Amino acid sequence: xxxxxxxxxxxxxxxxxxxxxxxxxxxxxxxxxxxxxxxxxxxxxxxxxxxxxxxxxxxxxxxxxxxxxxxxxxxxxxxxxxxxxxxxxxxxxxxxxxxxxxxxxxxxxxxxxxxxxxxxxxxxxxxxxxxxxxxxxxxxxxxxxxxxxxxxxxxxxxxxxxxxxxxxxxxxxxxxxxxxxxxxxxxxxxxxxxxxxxxxxxxxxxxxxxxxxxxxxxxxxxxxxxxxxxxxxxxxxxxxxxxxxxxxxxxxxxxxxxxxxxxxxxxxxxxxxxxxxxxxxxxxxxxxxxxxxxxxxxxxxxxxxxxxxxxxxxxxxxxxxxxxxxxxxxxxxxxxxxxxxxxxxxxxxxxxxxxxxxxxxxxxxxxxxxxxxxxxxxxxxxxxxxxxxxxxxxxxxxxxxxxxxxxxxxxxxxxxxxxxxxxxxxxxxx
Amino acid sequence: xxxxxxxxxxxxxxxxxxxxxxxxxxxxxxxxxxxxxxxxxxxxxxxxxxxxxxxxxxxxxxxxxxxxxxxxxxxxxxxxxxxxxxxxxxxxxxxxxxxxxxxxxxxxxxxxxxxxxxxxxxxxxxxxxxxxxxxxxxxxxxxxxxxxxxxxxxxxxxxxxxxxxxxxxxxxxxxxxxxxxxxxxxxxxxxxxxxxxxxxxxxxxxxxxxxxxxxxxxxxxxxxxxxxxxxxxxxxxxxxxxxxxxxxxxxxxxxxxxxxxxxxxxxxxxxxxxxxxxxxxxxxxxxxxxxxxxxxxxxxxxxxxxxxxxxxxxxxxxxxxxxxxxxxxxxxxxxxxxxxxxxxxxxxxxxxxxxxxxxxxxxxxxxxxxxxxxxxxxxxxxxxxxxxxxxxxxxxxxxxxxxxxxxxxxxxxxxxxxxxxxxxxxxxxx
Numbered sequence: 001x002x003x004x005x006x007x008x009x010x011x012x013x014x015x016x017x018x019x020x021x022x023x024x025x026x027x028x029x030x031x032x033x034x035x036x037x038x039x040x041x042x043x044x045x046x047x048x049x050x051x052x053x054x055x056x057x058x059x060x061x062x063x064x065x066x067x068x069x070x071x072x073x074x075x076x077x078x079x080x081x082x083x084x085x086x087x088x089x090x091x092x093x094x095x096x097x098x099x100x101x102x103x104x105x106x107x108x109x110x111x112x113x114x115x116x117x118x119x120x121x122x123x124x125x126x127x128x129x130x131x132x133x134x135x136x137x138x139x140x141x142x143x144x145x146x147x148x149x150x151x152x153x154x155x156x157x158x159x160x161x162x163x164x165x166x167x168x169x170x171x172x173x174x175x176x177x178x179x180x181x182x183x184x185x186x187x188x189x190x191x192x193x194x195x196x197x198x199x200x201x202x203x204x205x206x207x208x209x210x211x212x213x214x215x216x217x218x219x220x221x222x223x224x225x226x227x228x229x230x231x232x233x234x235x236x237x238x239x240x241x242x243x244x245x246x247x248x249x250x251x252x253x254x255x256x257x258x259x260x261x262x263x264x265x266x267x268x269x270x271x272x273x274x275x276x277x278x279x280x281x282x283x284x285x286x287x288x289x290x291x292x293x294x295x296x297x298x299x300x301x302x303x304x305x306x307x308x309x310x311x312x313x314x315x316x317x318x319x320x321x322x323x324x325x326x327x328x329x330x331x332x333x334x335x336x337x338x339x340x341x342x343x344x345x346x347x348x349x350x351x352x353x354x355x356x357x358x359x360x361x362x363x364x365x366x367x368x369x370x371x372x373x374x375x376x377x378x379x380x381x382x383x384x385x386x387x388x389x390x391x392x393x394x395x396x397x398x399x400x401x402x403x404x405x406x407x408x409x410x411x412x413x414x415x416x417x418x419x420x421x422x423x424x425x426x427x428x429x430x
Numbered sequence: 431x432x433x434x435x436x437x438x439x440x441x442x443x444x445x446x447x448x449x450x451x452x453x454x455x456x457x458x459x460x461x462x463x464x465x466x467x468x469x470x471x472x473x474x475x476x477x478x479x480x481x482x483x484x485x486x487x488x489x490x491x492x493x494x495x496x497x498x499x500x501x502x503x504x505x506x507x508x509x510x511x512x513x514x515x516x517x518x519x520x521x522x523x524x525x526x527x528x529x530x531x532x533x534x535x536x537x538x539x540x541x542x543x544x545x546x547x548x549x550x551x552x553x554x555x556x557x558x559x560x561x562x563x564x565x566x567x568x569x570x571x572x573x574x575x576x577x578x579x580x581x582x583x584x585x586x587x588x589x590x591x592x593x594x595x596x597x598x599x600x601x602x603x604x605x606x607x608x609x610x611x612x613x614x615x616x617x618x619x620x621x622x623x624x625x626x627x628x629x630x631x632x633x634x635x636x637x638x639x640x641x642x643x644x645x646x647x648x649x650x651x652x653x654x655x656x657x658x659x660x661x662x663x664x665x666x667x668x669x670x671x672x673x674x675x676x677x678x679x680x681x682x683x684x685x686x687x688x689x690x691x692x693x694x695x696x697x698x699x700x701x702x703x704x705x706x707x708x709x710x711x712x713x714x715x716x717x718x719x720x721x722x723x724x725x726x727x728x729x730x731x732x733x734x735x736x737x738x739x740x741x742x743x744x745x746x747x748x749x750x751x752x753x754x755x756x757x758x759x760x761x762x763x764x765x766x767x768x769x770x771x772x773x774x775x776x777x778x779x780x781x782x783x784x785x786x787x788x789x790x791x792x793x794x795x796x797x798x799x800x801x802x803x804x805x806x807x808x809x810x811x812x813x814x815x816x817x818x819x820x821x822x823x824x825x826x827x828x829x830x831x832x833x834x835x836x837x838x839x840x841x842x843x844x845x846x847x848x849x850x851x852x853x854x855x856x857x858x859x860x
Contacts, residue, residue: 158588
């Protein structure tokens with residue numbers, strides 16, 4: 001007999017089936033006993049009345065891998081509308097010790113560090129599974145959206161001879177007799193690729209050697225980057241990004257309705273038309289009016305400011321997202337400035353910066369001039385500068401944090417909850 | 431006027447258009463001059479008769495970024511069947527120096543190291559562009575094939591506390607006051623994830639600190655990994671992989687016919703039914719008969735052997751691919767052995783190993799026993815072992831090298847030609 005998945009049983013009422021999966025729960029009530037089987041499609045209930053069958057599994061623990069022949073029967077109470085009766089069970093791989101955390105409960109009763117220590121089994125929790133099913137959809141939707149706009153996927157290297165943006169907070173690698181560094185972003189490569197394909201994207205790990213112990217810092221992250229040439233206005237880039245964001249949420253709602261329901265969450269609220277936009281200067285003035293606090297106008301907004309701006313966006317525009325543009329001039333080598341401001345844009349969502357991007361300097365001379373002024377050693381940027389010397393269109397780009405997007409869909413406090421295997425100052429395993 | 435892409439001009443005969451792109455070639459013939467404009471869609475010819483217009487660009491070099499208003503006219507000789515007449519040109523960003531390599535020729539007249547040194551501009555060569563358009567399709571098709579078989583995408587970490595497979599050939603990272611290592615493969619993580627989603631895949635950079643100076647070794651590669659649970663036979667895994675391979679080539683043929691034509695290549699020839707299979711022992715016997723050479727049966731096949739086996743597969747089965755299975759027992763900690771052989775399978779294609787995989791050990795006790803025997807320190811594998819202790823189905827997996835697949839589609843001698851920004855013992859830039 002061929003294997004039937006749990007959710008396929010709906011179409012096999014009255015028929016014999018062969019199921020395979022994990023024993024996710026066993027309720028022994030005496031005469032009638034219930035075993036919940038988990039497989040890749042979902043969860044289904046087996047009704048065990050035969051004592052011999054019960055004995056096969058009752059000595060083992062949650063996670064025991066089994067094979068079941070049984071019959072599908074309608075059941076109003078069962079989640080799938082069907083259950084399995086008269087099961088004949090074969091244990092394929094027993095679990096002989098109780099798991100250290102009860103991952104098969106609706107909620108795992110443990111602190112986050114414990115949950116992360118036992119990640120290989122806590123990921124089997126239904127609600128936690130849901131988070132990473134949604135994350136898989138985010139990855140797929142991001143690519144789909146950009147491909148539909150003529151963006152070509154490429155693979156950027158992670159090992160670099162020169163730290164990508166600045167020397168600070170970069171991990172050093174022993175590279176044979178010399179050194180290499182881990183990419184802090186695919187920034188330089190995506191810009192080079194604009195000279196090749198005009199519109200490109202990459203999904204890549206990025207690394208930050210920041211010694212922060214906060215709920216928003218990781219040392220390894222997944223960034224979803226896009227870069228586009230022949231940009232004529234800020235509007236044009238923001239439009240593409242807004243399309244990507246809409247597509248991600250549409251796809252999540254379409255593919256992951258069950259997962260969202262399990263958490264009782266909805267994807268962030270987007271306005272009908274363009275996303276609201278506010279310049280940093282104006283946002284700071286607004287914050288001052290509302291809170292009395294005067295943010296330091298030379299610095300980027302602090303977490304508290306970002307929350308204040310998002311709160312205002314919801315009240316004013318009924319939107320969970322808001323563009324914060326025209327940050328005060330910054331020192332990265334590739335961003336275009338305009339007077340005391342930079343042509344930059346961050347998308348905030350539910351209190352946190354979620355995407356960041358800028359219009360780039362595309363003129364070789366201007367780029368070199370700026371780099372010299374800031375003390376960059378041009379020799380280290382030979383490849384990057386080639387791309388500009390030999391013809392670069394006006395261009396702009398953006399970078400999403402996969403973990404943050406996932407975090408904000410579920411509105412988690414800690415980005416680690418939205419990371420499969422988080423890496424931070426203290427954590428490198430599992 | 432809105433921008434029109436080069437290939438869209440076919441539908442705008444007789445109409446005015448606004449084009450944007452790079453000057454890819456300028457042929458000055460006197461009265462009539464031809465400028466080939468490159469944009470993300472392709473190449474189109476402008477016919478310049480107005481001297482004033484010619485002067486705007488003739489002082490600049492290939493790569494100069496321009497904007498053109500002109501009229502579309504049919505042209506039998508032109509590649510697209512149309513050309514642009516009466517162009518009014520605006521230079522958006524000039525190139526003021528001749529590029530160090532003539533990338534706008536059909537073939538770049540330079541050795542590979544030079545081509546790689548100037549990657550940001552040599553990638554603009556039409557044939558080289560084609561390689562990486564195909565590579566983008568391979569990535570997309572791999573994911574598409576596996577998603578259609580219920581595989582869930584996940585992101586594995588690259589920073590590891592313990593080297594993933596063995597201590598050899600691993601890069602060491604300075605990690606705050608301690609050390610970390612770069613993943614040699616996502617092996618452990620994909621196996622852990624089988625306990626969560628049953629079927630998973632990931633596309634990820636992997637790192638090999640091998641001091642080899644060959645045409646097949648890189649220090650950073652892209653691996654496309656899949657892993658599946660509830661596998662009952664070798665057949666079942668190979669069938670999934672064969673489906674993935676077929677889908678990749680179908681998609682490449684569908685999306686990249688032009689790119690293949692440009693190189694005058696076809697995707698590797700696949701047999702109508704199942705891919706041919708041969709056990710390593712039998713392959714060695716066959717090689718001995720055909721060549722007189724007797725390969726050392728304790729070792730893996732050498733490059734020369736792989737080429738011999740592929741030659742035989744083509745003669746015998748009219749196939750560019752062949753499964754080589756049942757390698758002699760190896761020492762990795764996770765592969766199931768059967769007597770003196772391992773339950774392993776490599777897919778060879780056009781003379782090279784292209785994909786590798788094995789049936790895994792899924793029983794906790796057997797895994798621990800084997801690791802102890804081989805001297806692995808169990809403490810370093812806590813997370814990995816958790817997944818098995820608390821319930822793992824019979825499972826198997828596979829790993830494709832993205833660069834090698836691309837290499838074999840174009841039948842390049844050197845894997846670097848199929849790598850955007852190769853990393854090797856000597857090369858870390860651009």
